[in-house]
Amino acid sequence: xxxxxxxxDKNTSGRNGILKTKHxxxxxxxxxxxxxxxxxxTMSPDDLRSIHxxxxxxxxxxxxxxxxxxxxxxxxxxxxxxxxxxPILTDSxxxxxxxxxxxxxxxxxxxxxxxxxxxxxxxxTPEFSMEIQRNIGADIIMAxxxxxxxxxEREIVKKAVLRTTKWMKRCHxxxxxxxxxYDYEQVLFPIIQGSIDHNLRRRxxxxxxxxxxxxxxxxxxxxxxxxxxMRDTIQFSTEFLPHNQPRYLMGVGKPSDLIYAIRNGxxxxxxxxxxxxxxxxxxxxxxxxxxxxxxxxxxxxxxxDETSIHPWGKEFSKSYVRHLFNxxxxxxxxxxxxxxxxxxxxxxxxxxxxxxxxxxxxxxLSLLREMKNMKGM
Amino acid sequence: xxxxxxxxDKNTSGRNGILKTKHxxxxxxxxxxxxxxxxxxTMSPDDLRSIHxxxxxxxxxxxxxxxxxxxxxxxxxxxxxxxxxxPILTDSxxxxxxxxxxxxxxxxxxxxxxxxxxxxxxxxTPEFSMEIQRNIGADIIMAxxxxxxxxxEREIVKKAVLRTTKWMKRCHxxxxxxxxxYDYEQVLFPIIQGSIDHNLRRRxxxxxxxxxxxxxxxxxxxxxxxxxxMRDTIQFSTEFLPHNQPRYLMGVGKPSDLIYAIRNGxxxxxxxxxxxxxxxxxxxxxxxxxxxxxxxxxxxxxxxDETSIHPWGKEFSKSYVRHLFNxxxxxxxxxxxxxxxxxxxxxxxxxxxxxxxxxxxxxxLSLLREMKNMKGM
Numbered sequence: 001x002x003x004x005x006x007x008x009d010k011n012t013s014g015r016n017g018i019l020k021t022k023h024x025x026x027x028x029x030x031x032x033x034x035x036x037x038x039x040x041x042t043m044s045p046d047d048l049r050s051i052h053x054x055x056x057x058x059x060x061x062x063x064x065x066x067x068x069x070x071x072x073x074x075x076x077x078x079x080x081x082x083x084x085x086x087p088i089l090t091d092s093x094x095x096x097x098x099x100x101x102x103x104x105x106x107x108x109x110x111x112x113x114x115x116x117x118x119x120x121x122x123x124x125t126p127e128f129s130m131e132i133q134r135n136i137g138a139d140i141i142m143a144x145x146x147x148x149x150x151x152x153e154r155e156i157v158k159k160a161v162l163r164t165t166k167w168m169k170r171c172h173x174x175x176x177x178x179x180x181x182y183d184y185e186q187v188l189f190p191i192i193q194g195s196i197d198h199n200l201r202r203r204x205x206x207x208x209x210x211x212x213x214x215x216x217x218x219x220x221x222x223x224x225x226x227x228x229x230m231r232d233t234i235q236f237s238t239e240f241l242p243h244n245q246p247r248y249l250m251g252v253g254k255p256s257d258l259i260y261a262i263r264n265g266x267x268x269x270x271x272x273x274x275x276x277x278x279x280x281x282x283x284x285x286x287x288x289x290x291x292x293x294x295x296x297x298x299x300x301x302x303x304x305d306e307t308s309i310h311p312w313g314k315e316f317s318k319s320y321v322r323h324l325f326n327x328x329x330x331x332x333x334x335x336x337x338x339x340x341x342x343x344x345x346x347x348x349x350x351x352x353x354x355x356x357x358x359x360x361x362x363x364x365l366s367l368l369r370e371m372k373n374m375k376g377m
Numbered sequence: 378x379x380x381x382x383x384x385x386d387k388n389t390s391g392r393n394g395i396l397k398t399k400h401x402x403x404x405x406x407x408x409x410x411x412x413x414x415x416x417x418x419t420m421s422p423d424d425l426r427s428i429h430x431x432x433x434x435x436x437x438x439x440x441x442x443x444x445x446x447x448x449x450x451x452x453x454x455x456x457x458x459x460x461x462x463x464p465i466l467t468d469s470x471x472x473x474x475x476x477x478x479x480x481x482x483x484x485x486x487x488x489x490x491x492x493x494x495x496x497x498x499x500x501x502t503p504e505f506s507m508e509i510q511r512n513i514g515a516d517i518i519m520a521x522x523x524x525x526x527x528x529x530e531r532e533i534v535k536k537a538v539l540r541t542t543k544w545m546k547r548c549h550x551x552x553x554x555x556x557x558x559y560d561y562e563q564v565l566f567p568i569i570q571g572s573i574d575h576n577l578r579r580r581x582x583x584x585x586x587x588x589x590x591x592x593x594x595x596x597x598x599x600x601x602x603x604x605x606x607m608r609d610t611i612q613f614s615t616e617f618l619p620h621n622q623p624r625y626l627m628g629v630g631k632p633s634d635l636i637y638a639i640r641n642g643x644x645x646x647x648x649x650x651x652x653x654x655x656x657x658x659x660x661x662x663x664x665x666x667x668x669x670x671x672x673x674x675x676x677x678x679x680x681x682d683e684t685s686i687h688p689w690g691k692e693f694s695k696s697y698v699r700h701l702f703n704x705x706x707x708x709x710x711x712x713x714x715x716x717x718x719x720x721x722x723x724x725x726x727x728x729x730x731x732x733x734x735x736x737x738x739x740x741x742l743s744l745l746r747e748m749k750n751m752k753g754m
Contacts, residue, residue, distance in 0.1 A: 038700065042707045045692070067675070067700045074676050075696060083692050298444070299451050315422075315460050319452060323415065323444045330419045330707055 001139070001187045001214045003246050011361035013238060013265030016352050019215075019246055021087045021139040022184035023079060026054045028246055028267040029351050031258070031344045032089060034275065037062040038082045041275050042330070042337045045084050051310065051342040052349070055087040055139075057270045060132050061096035064122075065115055069135040077137025077182050089270070090138035092129045092171075092191070094145045095219070095251070106146070108163060126170040130178070137182050142217065143171045143208075145191040150224030157195040160220075164193045165207040172211055189248060191219035196229040198236050205240045215268075216241055217248040222257070222271075231260055238265040255284065255347055256371040259364050262351055274344045277376075278336035281325050284343040288374035290318070292336065297322040304335070310342040378516070378564045378591045380623050388738035390615060390642030393729050396592075396623055398516040399561035400456060400464045403431045405623055405644040406728050408635070408721045409466060411652065414439040415459045418652050419707070419714045422461050428687065428719045429726070432464040432516075434647045437509050438473030441499075442492055446512040454514025454559050466647070467515040469506045469568070471522045472596070472628070483523070485540060503547035507555070514559050519594065520548045520585075522568040527601030534572040537597075541570045542584040549588055566625060568596035573606040575613050582617045592645075593618055594625040599634070608637055615642040632661065632724055633748040636741050639728055651721045655713035658702050659753060661720040666753035667695070669713065674699040681712070687719040 002020040009015065017028040033040045033048065035056045040048060048056065058078055063069075067081075075081035078088055094111075097103070101113035110125030129144035144167050146160040168190050180186055190208040194201035209216065218237055221230050234249065241247050248268035249261050258269055274284065281293040286307035297318040304321050305313035312335055324332030354360040371377040379397040386392065394405040410417045410425065412433045417425060425433065435455055440446075444458075452458035455465055471488075474480070478490035487502030506521035521544050523537040545567050557563055567585040571577035586593065595614055598607050611626065618624050625645035626638050635646055651661065658670040663684040674695040681698050682690035689712055701709030731737040748754040 037704045037706065038697075039706050039708045044689075044708055044711065066704055067696070071676060071696060071700070075678050075694065080678075081694070081697055081700075083697070299448060301452055301457075312421075317452065317458070319444070319448060320415070320458055320460070323448070323458075327414045327443055329414065329416050330710065331416045331421055333707065334421065 001185060003215070003244065005244070007356055009355050009360045010358065012263040012364070014262050014351070014355050014360050014364070015265065015267070016355045017246065017267060019087075019267075023085060023087045023139055024054065026087055027348075027352055029258075029262045029348050030054055030268055031348050032057045032268065032270040033341050033344075034059070034270055034272045035082070035084070035088075036272075037066060038078060040337075040341070041279065042334045043275075043341070045082070047338060048084070048341075049086075051338065051345055053086070053341070053345060055089060056084060058088055058090045058136060058138060059096055060090050060093035060129060060136065061100065063090070063136055064093060064132050065117055069132055072137070073135045073181070077135070079137065087140070088136075088138040089140040090133050090136050090142065091250070092142040092144040093124055093132065094129070094191075095147050097124055098147050108166060110144075111146075126167040127174045130171050130174045134178065134181050134186065137186070139184070139186060140215065141186050141188055143168050143188060143190045143211070145193055145219055147193065147220050147223065148195070150195065150220075150222075152195065154197060154200075157193070157197055157200055161193050161200050161204045161207075164191065164204065168208055168211050187214040189215045189217045191217045191250065192237060193220045194233075195220050196225050196233045198233070201233060201237050202240070205237060209240070209242060212242055212245060215246040215248060217250050218266075219250045221249065222252045231257075234261050234266065235264050241265070255344070255377050256368055258344075258347065259351070259368055259371070263361075263364055274340035275337045278338075278340040279333050281332075281336060282376060283321075283336050284340050284377070286343075289376035292318065292321050293325050294322070305339055308339055308342060309346050310339055313339060313342075378562060380592070380621065382621070384733055386732050386737045387735065389640040389741070391639050391728070391732050391737050391741070392642065392644070393732045394623060394644060396464075396644075398464045400462060400516055401431065403464055404725075404729055406635075406639045406725050407431055407645055408725050409434045409645065409647040410718050410721075411436070411647055411649045412459070412461070412465075413649075414443060415455060417714075417718070418656065419711045420718070422459070424715060425461070425718075426463075428715065428722055430463070430718070430722060432466060433461060435465055435467045435513060435515060436473055437467050437470035437506060437513065438477065440467070440513055441470060441509050442494055446509055449514070450512045450558070454512070456514065464517070465513075465515040466517040467510050467513050467519065468627070469519040469521040470501055470509065471506070471568075472524050474501055475524050485543060487521075488523075503544040504551045507548050507551045511555065511558050511563065514563070516561070516563060517592065518563050518565055520545050520565060520567045520588070522570055522596055524570065524597050524600065525572070527572065527597075527599075529572065531574060531577075534570070534574055534577055538570050538577050538581045538584075541568065541581065545585055545588050564591035566592045566594045568594045568627065569614060570597045571610075572597055573602050573610045575610070578610060578614050579617070582614060586617070586619060589619055589622060592623040592625060594627050595643075596627045598626065599629045608634075611638050611643065612641050618642070632721070632754050633745055635721075635724065636728070636745055636748075640738075640741055651717035652714045654753070655715075655717040656710050658709075658713060660698075660713050661717050661754070663720075665751035669695065669698050670702050671699070682716055685716055685719060686723050687716055690716060690719075
């Protein structure tokens with residue numbers, strides 16, 4: 001995998017890059033729609049292509065439980081299974097094991113947990129996470145990490161940092177001795193932990209950067225910590241990250257968080273917010289978030305989002321989309337999810353254009369000021 | 378509205394026609410996807426256009442309850458509300474009142490019922506059904522009829538036939554004195570009742586044909602009566618129907634029923650079967666109905682339907698679609714609904730082609746023989 005930085009902003013750490021994978025190129029900064037269990041909820045591959053998605057994310061924890069690695073391997077990997085022939089990134093399963101399942105035991109060996117679906121018992125080790133991700137076959141795979149909640153005590157965070165380093169080494173070793181299953185390269189990104197503690201972040205950075213060959217991620221943020229502390233940690237951490245590799249901020253977040261992080265040199269994002277909030281009837285627009293279930297839209301026949309670059313923004317009225325939510329019609333979920341992902345992907349397009357044109361600093365500051373007054377942005 | 382018969386089959390009563398409306402032309406025989414509450418479940422207008430749907434159906438009972446006639450009128454009619462700019466037909470609300478709601482009182486005046494949603498009380502009269510359908514603004518509207526269950530006693534069926542005639546006259550009168558609300562014509566189709574009783578059918582036909590100016594429908598079939606009796610009634614009734622008008626067989630049905638009815642001169646159909654069965658995981662293919670939830674498809678990576686003219690038939694595997702149903706992912710419902718509607722619409726296209734080419738008789742007989750051995754067809 002190759003990463004080429006095409007332009008750098010003069011006043012901020014923002015940069016434009018191209019990440020080249022066997023399944024296609026990704027322009028950075030990029031936002032990755034989340035395809036939890038092998039599909040971005042409500043969307044087809046055509047839909048994703050039509051809104052110019054360049055890479056999607058799959059969740060190892062979910063895919064391991066259903067359909068399971070035997071099926072994924074039988075299909076020839078996730079790209080063939082779900083007919084998404086562009087790049088895919090998989091997380092390590094760590095985050096979901098810690099946040100979704102019933103944990104039974106965490107040790108240096110790995111994490112014993114019970115499935116949130118049927119209570120069945122499983123053990124994820126760094127080696128097994130690599131093996132599952134080999135079978136899924138994503139272009140970018142993530143190291144198995146321990147991600148404690150955002151309000152954890154320092155001792156717990158420290159333990160997680162040390163353990164994440166040990167696990168990193170085991171992921172690396174396993175991959176060294178177990179070749180790719182399919183006919184393309186899979187690259188591994190380490191995940192920096194350390195919560196909002198600068199010293200622990202520093203330690204995690206120092207210990208993991210040696211394992212960062214093609215890209216690196218910041219984990220353990222947007223998991224319940226205070227917003228300013230999160231931003232502060234992003235700013236602090238990015239200064240130490242390798243400059244010639246893509247930097248991925250995991251699980252973040254609101255449009256304003258993305259802009260802030262890009263100003264600090266982040267290149268890649270993923271978040272369920274556009275699809276999940278969409279399914280709850282909250283639609284991101286350039287004028288703020290529209291809560292489309294609101295009764296006030298009952299007779300509002302103006303377009304759902306005149307500012308959207310997606311044709312549905314003008315095609316459907318607020319009244320109609322509200323009606324679709326009111327009758328629990330799937331098309332409503334589709335319209336909201338599609339418009340939201342289109343908003344996020346177009347935001348990245350606007351970011352890249354402004355970096356290219358040298359106007360990113362003033363443009364992004366003015367956007368952040370606007371968004372400050374918009375709830376949910 | 379104009380109906381032009383383009384070709385007639387020599388050996389059967391099958392015929393090709395073109396029905397011209399202000400919102401576009403409909404090639405007959407045609408199948409109308411059911412858009413119950415203003416949307417064909419799971420589908421967008423683009424999706425419907427992409428599978429060559431030429432007309433969709435809306436349900437007056439559902440649309441009256443939600444979003445209500447005030448909203449539909451405010452939008453400028455259903456075409457503008459749901460962005461479907463091709464022809465629409467609405468039923469009269471009668472069938473749903475009888476089948477879905479709690480009936481309180483049926484009299485010559487009309488039907489008092491309680492909403493299946495919140496138990497609220499409403500009264501549908503022939504005049505009010507016309508008023509609602511005026512506000513919805515479909516190109517083709519249906520007379521308000523009484524539709525008793527298929528196993529009703531003769532006296533009940535007879536009463537329904539007589540009442541349907543009385544109501545027909547009131548629908549006609551109301552429309553004579555209340556002009557269109559929008560800038561296009563709405564034409565009224567009478568609905569013949571009489572269950573499987575030939576004498577009552579004959580009576581209903583004689584009394585209602587004088588009101589048939591642009592088209593006519595057979596109602597009260599596929600409501601629980603025996604299959605052969607249904608087919609027999611179709612054959613009996615079609616002989617009396619005006620030849621120069623489209624004949625619409627309401628709520629039917631299975632692919633083999635459609636072929637049988639077309640052989641007897643039916644031009645229009647609607648049925649929830651392709652979408653409803655699709656959402657239950659049953660996919661119509663040229664080789665029979667595929668129950669995609671079946672465990673045997675877990676590792677079957679062959680295309681979901683190689684015979685489909687829709688690209689998704691080859692794009693997705695049986696294993697993947699089974700997985701989507703297994704995880705309750707909306708894309709699964711979309712794929713099944715889309716492939717099923719595509720199957721029905723393509724079946725009509727094949728019918729029209731064979732009538733045009735003069736091969737309809739032998740082609741349809743051979744298809745009926747094939748379908749006889751396919752469960753659900």
